[in-house]
Amino acid sequence: MRLHELPRGGRAVITAIYExxxxxxxxxRLMELGFVPGEPVRLLATGPLSAEPLLVQVGSTRFxxxxxxxxxxxxxxxxxxx
Amino acid sequence: MTTLRVALxxxxxxxxxxxxNQLTGSRQKVANYAGVTVExxxxxxxxAAHHDVLVVDLPGAYSLAATSPDEAVTRDVILGxxxxxxxxxxxxxxxxxxxxxxxxxxxxxxxxLGRPMVLALNMVDEAQRxxxxxxxxxxxxxxxxxVVETVAVRxxxxxxxxxxxxxxxxxPQSHIATQDIHAQxxxxxxxxxxxxxVTDRRDEVxxxxxxxxxxxxxxxxxxxxxxxxAVFSWAAPLMDAIEATLQASGQALRHVLPEGALxxxxxxxxxAGAGSVLVFLxxxxxxxxxxxxxxxxxxxxxxxxxxxxxxMTAGLTGRSFIPLLSSFACAIPGVMATRxxxxxxxxxxxxxxxxxxxxxxxLPVYALLIGAFIPQRSVLGLFNLQGLVxxxxxxxxxxxxxxxAAVLKxxxxxxxxxxxxxxxxxxxxxxxxxxxxxxxERATIFLHRxxxxxxxxxxxxxxxxxxxxxxxxxxxxxIDYSMAGRIGHLLQVVFAPIGFNWQISxxxxxGLAAREVAVSSLATVYAISGSDTAAAEQLVxxxxxxxxxxxxxSLLAWYVFAPQCLSTLAVIRxxxxxxxxxxxxxxxxxxxxxxxxxxxxxxxRVLW
Numbered sequence: 001m002r003l004h005e006l007p008r009g010g011r012a013v014i015t016a017i018y019e020x021x022x023x024x025x026x027x028x029r030l031m032e033l034g035f036v037p038g039e040p041v042r043l044l045a046t047g048p049l050s051a052e053p054l055l056v057q058v059g060s061t062r063f064x065x066x067x068x069x070x071x072x073x074x075x076x077x078x079x080x081x082x
Numbered sequence: 083m084t085t086l087r088v089a090l091x092x093x094x095x096x097x098x099x100x101x102x103n104q105l106t107g108s109r110q111k112v113a114n115y116a117g118v119t120v121e122x123x124x125x126x127x128x129x130a131a132h133h134d135v136l137v138v139d140l141p142g143a144y145s146l147a148a149t150s151p152d153e154a155v156t157r158d159v160i161l162g163x164x165x166x167x168x169x170x171x172x173x174x175x176x177x178x179x180x181x182x183x184x185x186x187x188x189x190x191x192x193x194x195l196g197r198p199m200v201l202a203l204n205m206v207d208e209a210q211r212x213x214x215x216x217x218x219x220x221x222x223x224x225x226x227x228x229v230v231e232t233v234a235v236r237x238x239x240x241x242x243x244x245x246x247x248x249x250x251x252x253x254p255q256s257h258i259a260t261q262d263i264h265a266q267x268x269x270x271x272x273x274x275x276x277x278x279x280v281t282d283r284r285d286e287v288x289x290x291x292x293x294x295x296x297x298x299x300x301x302x303x304x305x306x307x308x309x310x311x312a313v314f315s316w317a318a319p320l321m322d323a324i325e326a327t328l329q330a331s332g333q334a335l336r337h338v339l340p341e342g343a344l345x346x347x348x349x350x351x352x353x354a355g356a357g358s359v360l361v362f363l364x365x366x367x368x369x370x371x372x373x374x375x376x377x378x379x380x381x382x383x384x385x386x387x388x389x390x391x392x393x394m395t396a397g398l399t400g401r402s403f404i405p406l407l408s409s410f411a412c413a414i415p416g417v418m419a420t421r422x423x424x425x426x427x428x429x430x431x432x433x434x435x436x437x438x439x440x441x442x443x444x445l446p447v448y449a450l451l452i453g454a455f456i457p458q459r460s461v462l463g464l465f466n467l468q469g470l471v472x473x474x475x476x477x478x479x480x481x482x483x484x485x486x487a488a489v490l491k492x493x494x495x496x497x498x499x500x501x502x503x504x505x506x507x508x509x510x511x512x513x514x515x516x517x518x519x520x521x522x523e524r525a526t527i528f529l530h531r532x533x534x535x536x537x538x539x540x541x542x543x544x545x546x547x548x549x550x551x552x553x554x555x556x557x558x559x560x561i562d563y564s565m566a567g568r569i570g571h572l573l574q575v576v577f578a579p580i581g582f583n584w585q586i587s588x589x590x591x592x593g594l595a596a597r598e599v600a601v602s603s604l605a606t607v608y609a610i611s612g613s614d615t616a617a618a619e620q621l622v623x624x625x626x627x628x629x630x631x632x633x634x635x636s637l638l639a640w641y642v643f644a645p646q647c648l649s650t651l652a653v654i655r656x657x658x659x660x661x662x663x664x665x666x667x668x669x670x671x672x673x674x675x676x677x678x679x680x681x682x683x684x685x686x687r688v689l690w
Contacts, residue, residue, distance in 0.1 A: 025149055026501050032145045033503070034184050036264045048295035053390045053400065053502050055293060059183035060280045062289070062506040064387045064400065069501055 001077070004054055004070035006043040012075035014039045014058075020072065027072050034058045035073055085134045086247065087168065091156060091192065092176035093185050094142030095380075095507035097204040099123075100234035100516050101176055102139040105244070112523060121418075122155075131248040138170065146191055151421040160195070172251055173199040174243065179209035179216060179231070180282070180508065182275055186267045189225070198251040199227050202243050206231040208508075213278040221274040226254045235513040285508050292384050302385055309372040310476060311469045313365050313445070320364035328357040343548070350609035351544030356537045356602055362446040363525065369442050370411055370524045371517065378512040382407065383504055390502060396484040397491030399423065399502055402432040406483070409439035410476075411524070413650040416441075417657050425501065431490050433657060434667050435483040437650055438643065440476045443597040447641050448475055450601050454625040455634035478642050482674065540602045547588075547607055566607065580640070580676065581633040581683035597647050632686035639682040643675035 006012055014037050019027040035041070035058055044062065045055040053064045092098045102110070106125025123139040140159055141152035148154040155164075162169030175192055177185035182203075189201060203209075203216060222229040230246050233239030292298050332353045339345040376382050382404055390400030401423050409416030416436045423429040440448075452468050459467040543566065552563035562571075570588035577587045585607045593600030605621050625634070645651060645668045655664040 026503070028147065029144070029149055029501075029503060031264075032147070032187065033505070034187070034264075044289070045293050047391045048299055048388060050391045052394070053387060053504075055289075055387065055506070057281065060181045060277075061184045062281075062285075064383070064390065064502055064504040064506060066390070066394075066502045069503055 001075060002071045003041065003043070003056065003065075003073040003075050004051070004067045006041075006075065006077070008043060008046065010077065011040065011042045012077045014041055014073055015076050016074040018072045018074065024072075026069055030069065030072060033063060034061065041073075041075060085136050086172065087136050087138070087170045088172045088174055088247065089138045089140050089159060089170035090174050090176055091140050091160060091188075092142060092204075093144055093178070093188055095505060096142070096176045096178045096181075096185060097234045098142060098176045099139060100513060101202065101204060101232060101240060101243075102137060103516050103519050104232075104234050104240045105137050108519065108522070110519075127244065129244055129248045133248060135247055138167075143188070145188060150423075160192070160197075171198065172247075173197055174202055175199055176202045176204050176232075179203040179206045180212060180214060182216070183267065183271060183280075186270060187263055190263050190266055193225060193227065193254055196253050198253055200243070200246055200251060201225060201227055201229045202232045203229060204232045204234055207233045207236065212282055215276045217274040221270070224270055224273065227251070235516070282508055288509055289384070289506070292381070293387060298384075298388050302388055305376070305381075307473060309369070310473045311466065312372070313368050313472075315466065315469065317364035317368055321361050324361050324363070328353055328360070332357075346548065347541065347544055351541050351606055352537065354602070354605040354609040356533075356540050357605075362442075362449065363529070365445050365449065366411075366442045367521055367525055369445070370521055373407065373411055374517050374520045375512045376407075378510060378516060380507045380509045383506050386504055387506065392484075396487040397428075397431060398487050399425070399428050400504060401502065402428065405432055406436060406439050409436040409441060412441050412443065413437045413439065413647065414653050417650065417653045420657070427494065430658060430663065431487050433654055434490065434663070435486050437645055437647070437654075437667065437671060438479045438483040438486065440479045440642070441597070441647075443647065444641050446601045447597060448472060448638065450604075450621060450625070451634050451638050454622045454629070455631055475638060475642055482643070486670070539599050540606060543588075543603050544606050570607075579683075580679035581630070581636040581687075582640075582679075583629070583633065586633075586637060597641070630687075631690050632683050635686050636679045636683035639678040640675050643671050643678055645671035645675075 001012075003012070003014075014035060016037055017027055017031055017035060039058055042057040043054060044057055047053045051067065053066050054070050056063050056065055056070070090098050090102055102123060102125065105127050107127075109127070110123055110125035112121060112123050121141070125137050125139075127135050127137060129135060138159070140156045143153040143156040145153070146157045146160070148157045158164045159167050159169065160173065173192060175189050177189055192199060201221075203218070206216075209216065218229050218231065228246055228249075228251060230242040232243050292301060332349050335349050335353070336345065339348065376385075385407075386400035386403040389403050393400055393402055402420075405416045405419035405423070407416075408419050413436045416439065417433050420429045420432045420436070423432060449472075452471055456468050456471050461467050461470055546566040546569075547564050549564060566588050567584070569591070570584035573587035573590075574582065574584045577590075582590075585604060588607060589600045589603035591603075593603060601621075604625075608621060608624055651664055651668055654667055655661065658664065
């Protein structure tokens, strides 16, 4: 599943980052910010009034992401295989 | 003795600027990098061994693979690619000790350059509070560079770093492979850092309230409302004091100097003109105090988070919030701050609407008109009516900005991708010294404006309003015969439908140079045309008695929109590199201003 499909408060582990184009600056920046395979993530909250933006915890840092960015991140919920 | 050039580099939110302030104190200089509008801060310090050190505070960056002009400057300076900036002798890489998981990645990327480097573990006090233990010696050994601990916000908190600057730093002796930086970071953390908890419980508790869908928005509205109330009520006693001083000096000059051109120039021109702008210094300082506190505490990105969705409907991103909020102080730093928006279209739209945010230069005009036309009364026993009107003027600017942004989005058929990717840093208590330095910087910029452009324009206007002097036997007021009077009467043809008299029309011209000049111009025009010159220092009662309410409200509406600031237009030209965008911006703002004033004036005339 993708990061934005996690339930609120849900914990998961990143399994892959998808690059949507050859020069996907957003995917590269996500990795620089610590969104790399093997890293645990948590969806802490969403913005008021809608499902965006997402408040995501990776490592010790919290980031605000939109669905477009979060959908580049493939995650596996704990206890889930694949 | 040669000067050691040191560059501070690090991720955003690592406390780099606080460390810079700690190192250099008030010995700093703020300018721009040539060709770009990224702020360049440098300062000096002298070490215990009497070495002179030049410290440059580079813009925060997550990586050398730059995604914004700020990051590009940092990359170019470090790599020695800028012709105007010799590459630094020593890199001081600043990392937040509570967030090494993120910050060490950039440290390793810089380490791979093989340049002399020192790592400053900043905020070690915070790390201690959270029970984070860092084995400094082991980290130093693994990285092959000196590692020092700093507490940028504590007096003497940079001692270890300053001592280190006296020692020669060889290029790093590193055995770290750079293929997989993330794996390296993980290994380093395992070997040298123990963290009882990855996050700060305090941050989580605060965020639960601040980012709450209901309470978060309520809090945001309350913060902004408090800010505008404070600007009006806290500043009042200070403003009264400045005004009294100015009046006293005007009176004193009138007694000392003989009647004539020099006395008129000093009393009617300089003191009545530039002085009437100086009065607003307290309000501008209070406004900046709020913005700086919000910025340093870490609240601003939270506000961006809350507002992102709303901004998105208008075709903007939450990132636009910070430049737009800065525009409340002044559109110039606001337009410059749009450089952190990666998407060029988002950036252009943000630039276009930045002038609609009510800048502090409009405050003098609003304050004058509100003081003259809106009664001092409390509403519902809670709010000050004048503060309420001010809040509504700000709101009008914001709402029209959202509307304009939405229209621009429609016109552009925009379907491209917009990224947010915003870090929400840990909450920090704002530091008094950093606040004071920030306010000092802003106050000097304002005073330079008063002393430079505003003063010269005021004198020019005084000259235009005084000459040519009327011939003997001229029946009207002297100013009617002057150049200013004639230009004003000509312009009035255009401005009559929106209720502006010729005094306003004439004040609008120098007001183009800087909005607040309109106030000093009105003061000068009325000082010269008034029969009782002493009364001219009391602009408020004069306006209240000579203008209709409709005219006052119309001018307020005009100032919500009018692009009355050539420096803003100049910055827009420089930032967009396009005359077309600049003309479009000025054009739509003038059109909006005229229509808004027309409607306000005609409606107000019918109602009252």
